[in-house]
Amino acid sequence: MTKPAELRGKTMAYTLYTAATPNGWKVSIALEEMGLPYEVRVIDFATNEQKADWYVKINPNGRIPSLVDDGYALFESGAILIYLGEKTGKFLPKDPQGRSAVLQWLMFQMSAIGPMMGQANVFLRYFPEKIPAAIDRYQREVTRLFGVLDRQLATHEYIAGDYSVADMALWPWVSGHEWSGVAIDDFTHLQRWLERVGARPAVQAGRDVPIKRDRAAEIEAAKKTGPKMLA
DSSP: OOOOGGGTTOOOOEEEEEOSSHHHHHHHHHHHHTTOOEEEEEOOGGGTGGGSHHHHTTOTTOOSOEEEETTEEEESHHHHHHHHHHHHTOSSOSSHHHHHHHHHHHHHIIIIIHHHHHHHHIIIIISSSOOHHHHHHHHHHHHHHHHHHHHHHTSOSBTTBSOOHHHHHHHHHHTTTTTTTOOOTTOHHHHHHHHHHHTSHHHHHHHTOSSOOOHHHHHHHHHHHHHHHTO
């Protein structure tokens, strides 16, 4: 997107507008992995700050994350990962087939894992009434998608061969499988990948953005702000 008027002509470091969600963690993990300096601006879901006029100028969709690079504003987490990979030359292959493989799995996260786990979370955790058929439908679909990942990881150390932005996109979502009410006991390759990626120092640092991880506090905050995120 073009630069908002208030950002044009300004020189600044990367500024990440984010919150403690899987989509936000994708970008903070990438920034950490690529060794890029950045500032964090936490968006307050409790007050619907993501819908504020000033923020919608940066992110027209009124969601997180957003990234500003020297006055240039980006939105959509997958697009941000591609931008950073291309700009730094890291974690996104340059050869057409290697690049295609990474982008296919990145799109798999964007079009399948994220939306289906998101709906599983909504109907299990946030929806005002429990609808068993809806909960079961999305949990079954998440389980099916985990099977796709498990089969791929049976022959690959990382999802597209070498560690890439596809792993950075998938890990924050898949690591939250318990929040979606989905077990991974039968997916041994997926478990191995979750552990391997989760052990990376940059992943741990990115996962602690915007605040150091406190799982109990995160769960409590999610219960309070989750319904507002649906607006």
